[in-house]
Amino acid sequence: MIIPEFEYVSPQSVQEACALLVQYGDSARVLAGGSDLLVKMKDGLMKPAYLVSLKNLDSLKAIRYETGTGVIIGARATHNEVMNNRLLQEKYRSVCEAAHSMAADQIRNIGTVGGNLVNAVPSADLPPILIALDARARIVGSSGERTIALEDFFLGPGKTVLEKGEILAAIIIPDQPTTGSNYIKFGLRRAGALAVAGVASSVTVSDGTCRDVRVVLGAVAPTPMRARQAENVLRGKKISRELIDETGRIAAAESKPISDIRGSIEYRRNLVNVLTRRSLKAAIEKGHI
Amino acid sequence: MGTAIKKGKLHVVTLTVNGEEHAVLVKANTTLLDLLREEFDYTGTKKGCELGDCGACTVLMDDRPVNSCLVLAVEADGHSFTTIEGVEQGGKLDRLQEEFINQAAVQCGYCSPGMILSGKALLMRNPHPTEREVREAIGGNLCRCTGYVRIVKAILAAAEANS
Numbered sequence: 001m002i003i004p005e006f007e008y009v010s011p012q013s014v015q016e017a018c019a020l021l022v023q024y025g026d027s028a029r030v031l032a033g034g035s036d037l038l039v040k041m042k043d044g045l046m047k048p049a050y051l052v053s054l055k056n057l058d059s060l061k062a063i064r065y066e067t068g069t070g071v072i073i074g075a076r077a078t079h080n081e082v083m084n085n086r087l088l089q090e091k092y093r094s095v096c097e098a099a100h101s102m103a104a105d106q107i108r109n110i111g112t113v114g115g116n117l118v119n120a121v122p123s124a125d126l127p128p129i130l131i132a133l134d135a136r137a138r139i140v141g142s143s144g145e146r147t148i149a150l151e152d153f154f155l156g157p158g159k160t161v162l163e164k165g166e167i168l169a170a171i172i173i174p175d176q177p178t179t180g181s182n183y184i185k186f187g188l189r190r191a192g193a194l195a196v197a198g199v200a201s202s203v204t205v206s207d208g209t210c211r212d213v214r215v216v217l218g219a220v221a222p223t224p225m226r227a228r229q230a231e232n233v234l235r236g237k238k239i240s241r242e243l244i245d246e247t248g249r250i251a252a253a254e255s256k257p258i259s260d261i262r263g264s265i266e267y268r269r270n271l272v273n274v275l276t277r278r279s280l281k282a283a284i285e286k287g288h289i
Numbered sequence: 290m291g292t293a294i295k296k297g298k299l300h301v302v303t304l305t306v307n308g309e310e311h312a313v314l315v316k317a318n319t320t321l322l323d324l325l326r327e328e329f330d331y332t333g334t335k336k337g338c339e340l341g342d343c344g345a346c347t348v349l350m351d352d353r354p355v356n357s358c359l360v361l362a363v364e365a366d367g368h369s370f371t372t373i374e375g376v377e378q379g380g381k382l383d384r385l386q387e388e389f390i391n392q393a394a395v396q397c398g399y400c401s402p403g404m405i406l407s408g409k410a411l412l413m414r415n416p417h418p419t420e421r422e423v424r425e426a427i428g429g430n431l432c433r434c435t436g437y438v439r440i441v442k443a444i445l446a447a448a449e450a451n452s
Binding site: 001002003004005006007008010031033034035038039042043051053055080103104105106107109110190191192 | 298300316317318320339340341342344347350353354355356358359360361363364366407410425426428429430
């Protein structure tokens with residue numbers, strides 16, 4: 001299996017990388033871990049003339065806390081680095097668990113958070129939990145930097161808001177009153193399986209009342225989607241089993257799945273119903289974010 | 290396109306393989322898998338699906354398992370690798386390799402190098418894994434003949450020998 005020839009460049013700074021991406025335009029792709037990109041190139045689905053490698057940009061790799069900003073996850077952090085990161089384990093263990101649910105050890109040592117997001121595959125495992133935690137995307141371009149809600153980052157399968165010359169630099173999880181969060185994925189195997197459906201939720205609970213909630217669905221719409229109608233069922237209410245059941249039903253109804261090799265529309269809707277209930281229960285009971 | 294694209298240009302890569310440092314010239318589209326097999330003759334690194342699904346090409350990169358089919362040789366610069374040929378020490382098989390033999394965990398043998406390296410990486414970071422942890426560690430390595438029972442047993446037996 002041959003990777004079509006290309007020119008490899010490894011800039012020394014983010015600015016240089018952005019400048020190269022502007023210069024090369026559509027003929028260039030960013031190389032982070034390569035676990036998606038190289039497969040697409042081998043399959044002949046992509047034939048970039050240039051690969052701009054982020055290998056030397058260690059500034060994009062750190063996972064750290066910044067007072068007033070929150071937890072910053074560098075886009076080049078690998079899934080295993082996320083999974084094993086102490087700061088994330090303490091503050092947002094659900095993100096570590098979502099990273100753990102992906103692929104297998106070999107891929108988790110290569111694949112990056114940024115790659116998982118920029119590829120914009122509808123079944124990606126990190127977007128639902130990150131959106132549930134109100135994450136922001138820090139985007140760097142040749143003319144400066146912008147930060148947007150991760151929820152607004154995805155436009156469709158394989159499509160994001162990234163403009164020519166822009167790089168996803170980091171994901172920011174802001175400080176929040178959230179009391180619990182959770183991501184549940186249903187795959188056909190425990191390892192190396194894409195999500196047939198995935199549901200992430202975050203809740204802010206006090207005195208048995210759901211003060212705030214986010215429910216985010218993966219693999220059941222062209223992009224990760226907030227189940228806003230379902231959230232409205234629960235938000236502000238006293239939590240009860242009946243209400244959670246109703247939230248699951250509404251989430252299933254507002255999901256927009258397709259039938260494909262991994263599951264039918266009906267099956268996926270049913271999964272959304274079940275997984276939403278389970279995810280919410282876990283977020284409410286588990287007591288970690 | 291107006292600009293000339295310098296395809297086929299060679300890049301200098303410095304890497305350590307099985308304890309030996311090498312400086313080699315590679316083309317941008319050469320995978321680490323092909324570099325290991327064709328340049329260094331470490332053909333114990335098997336070529337399977339070439340898409341990161343089967344794990345036959347598993348090598349350790351800085352002690353962590355990776356699919357060498359999905360790492361560009363040029364990106365291997367500055368890293369240290371262990372292939373199956375680097376697991377034995379001084380002509381003596383590693384305990385894990387011995388246990389693969391003792392437990393008859395090998396049938397056709399194609400997955401064995403990757404299985405052993407994934408098992409080795411697990412035992413290096415977690416000397417006493419549970420069966421569940423062993424199964425998870427080899428989750429990215431497919432065996433199409435024996436099933437996984439004896440492979441799991443072999444890794445657990447090697448862990449037992451650690452204590």
